[in-house]
Amino acid sequence: MIKTRxxxxxxxxxxxxxxxxxxxxxxxxxxxxxxxxxxxxxxALTQPSPxxxxxxxxxxxxxxxNPFAVNLxxxxxxxxxxxxxxxxxxxxxxxxxxETAGRNPEPFLPAMKAAGIKIIHKCTSLRHSLKAERIxxxxxxxxGFECAGHPGEDxxxxxxxxxxxxxxxxxxxxxxxxxxxxxxxxxxxxxxxDAINMGTxxxxxxxxxxxxxxxxxxxxxxxLDTSLxxxxxxxxxxxxxxxxxxxVLEIEEQEGPTxxxxxxxxxxxxxxxxxxxQGELDRGIWSAGMVIGLINDIPTCKDLIERIVNDAExxxxxxxxxxxxA
Ligand code: NAD
Numbered sequence: 001m002i003k004t005r006x007x008x009x010x011x012x013x014x015x016x017x018x019x020x021x022x023x024x025x026x027x028x029x030x031x032x033x034x035x036x037x038x039x040x041x042x043x044a045l046t047q048p049s050p051x052x053x054x055x056x057x058x059x060x061x062x063x064x065x066n067p068f069a070v071n072l073x074x075x076x077x078x079x080x081x082x083x084x085x086x087x088x089x090x091x092x093x094x095x096x097x098x099e100t101a102g103r104n105p106e107p108f109l110p111a112m113k114a115a116g117i118k119i120i121h122k123c124t125s126l127r128h129s130l131k132a133e134r135i136x137x138x139x140x141x142x143x144g145f146e147c148a149g150h151p152g153e154d155x156x157x158x159x160x161x162x163x164x165x166x167x168x169x170x171x172x173x174x175x176x177x178x179x180x181x182x183x184x185x186x187x188x189x190x191x192x193x194d195a196i197n198m199g200t201x202x203x204x205x206x207x208x209x210x211x212x213x214x215x216x217x218x219x220x221x222x223x224l225d226t227s228l229x230x231x232x233x234x235x236x237x238x239x240x241x242x243x244x245x246x247x248v249l250e251i252e253e254q255e256g257p258t259x260x261x262x263x264x265x266x267x268x269x270x271x272x273x274x275x276x277x278q279g280e281l282d283r284g285i286w287s288a289g290m291v292i293g294l295i296n297d298i299p300t301c302k303d304l305i306e307r308i309v310n311d312a313e314x315x316x317x318x319x320x321x322x323x324x325x326a
Contacts (some may be wrong), residue, residue: 002185002309005172006139006195009118010097011067013037014309015185017141017174019148019199020071020099020122021287022046023273024208027056029301031063032207036302040068041099045081050089057093069097069120074105075150076235078268083108091115099141102150106135120174124152126164129173139172140165141197147177148200148226148289150237158191166192180291182311186320189312200289206300211279214286215298223293229267229285232258240288242281 004015016038018029025043033040042060047053053070060068070090074083087108090098098112101122112119113136121132122141129140142165144158145151158178165173175188176197188196202208204215217240226238227245232252239245244266252258271284299307 002189002312004189004194006174009138009172010039012039014305015189015195016305016308017041017069017195017197018202019176019197020073020101021149021199021203022073022269023276024199024203024210025071026209027060027063028207028209029202029205030060030068032205032301033202033305034064034066034068036300036305037066038301038305039097040064040066042068042070044070044072044086044090045077050082050085053086053089054093057090057095067097068095069099070095071099071101072105074100074102078264087111091117100137101141104131104135105137109136122176124150125154125156126161126168129165129169133169133171137171139174139194140169141174141176142193144175144177146290148238148287148291150235151177151228153231153234153236158188162188162191162193177289178291180294182308182313182315184291184294185308185312186315189316198291199287200291201295201304202301203288204295204298205304206298210276213279213281214276217281218288218292218295219298221288221292221295223290225292226288226290230263233260237285237287238289239285240292242285244282244285248285 007015014037018033018041020041020043023046030040030042044053047056097118099120118138120139120141121137123129124143132140142161144161145155162175172194174195174197175193179196179198180201185196204218225241227241228236229248230237248263251262267285272286275283
């Protein structure tokens, strides 16, 4: 067992947290991670309305007795999102752990804190992490440049971001982006984090509610098979390098400012959802991190978490222990 401030604060057995993934963070995924002793995370915006989110939380409770969280991402969207109503639903549901991502969550903090919710804010820079601590977040999840989805615009990897955060923050840090095995967990702990957050790695598990073909494509892919799109719009996202991602890059490279309207039909989230459901790999885009280069199998969440923690323990006790005593 590896005990850290994060396992203690969240009441979980292992320092492994599931990333908040659009269309993937459903009850099947979340409960599988929580039942395996990690922290599963439902993605609020995967549900079309706050009422549907309440139903999904109830469904997840039927599937696990262990703690799980809800992720709320506040980034540009094609259709306006009633964020305050999602927050009210989360509070009404009795959820006690929330991961916020994207914009500053300050306006929503008083209501969540009053409800006894622990808030993990996902940050892609040291300055945002310091701000999150200052406004009262309980933990930060530090997202390095390796990550899937939105890495921010600074392009700093976790080898630098994590020790910087560890030097400057008092609240616990979760290392996010690039993690998928025991070596990564040990590295994260050594760099000053109290847990790892994995999105891409959990997509390639038996329980992830996405088509087998998507999982197989990720197993076959290397660390070079991701693309950074929306750079020209300052909303950078790391996605799987398929023909649609390459088409988006082509549009972005055209002379003059990029018009999101030229890209929207290719990238809209509903196409990503269909891609996951039907396994049609060039239907839209999907988030994937550089860690796909380290993914070679499709285990259950339980087997994956056990392997990561066992490998990490072995590395700490044997390899690292022996180095010190040698
Ligand atoms: P969507 O269908 O509304 O938009 C599709 C993509 O286009 C998203 O990445 C969105 O950020 C981007 N986008 C929308 N309007 C934009 C604009 N005006 N300028 C630049 N980019 C714009 O989104 P969705 O796929 O239904 O996802 C819902 C939310 O979840 C979005 O905020 C999205 O960013 C977020 N998300 C996060 C991750 C992650 O890895 N953190 C992954 C997928 C989606």
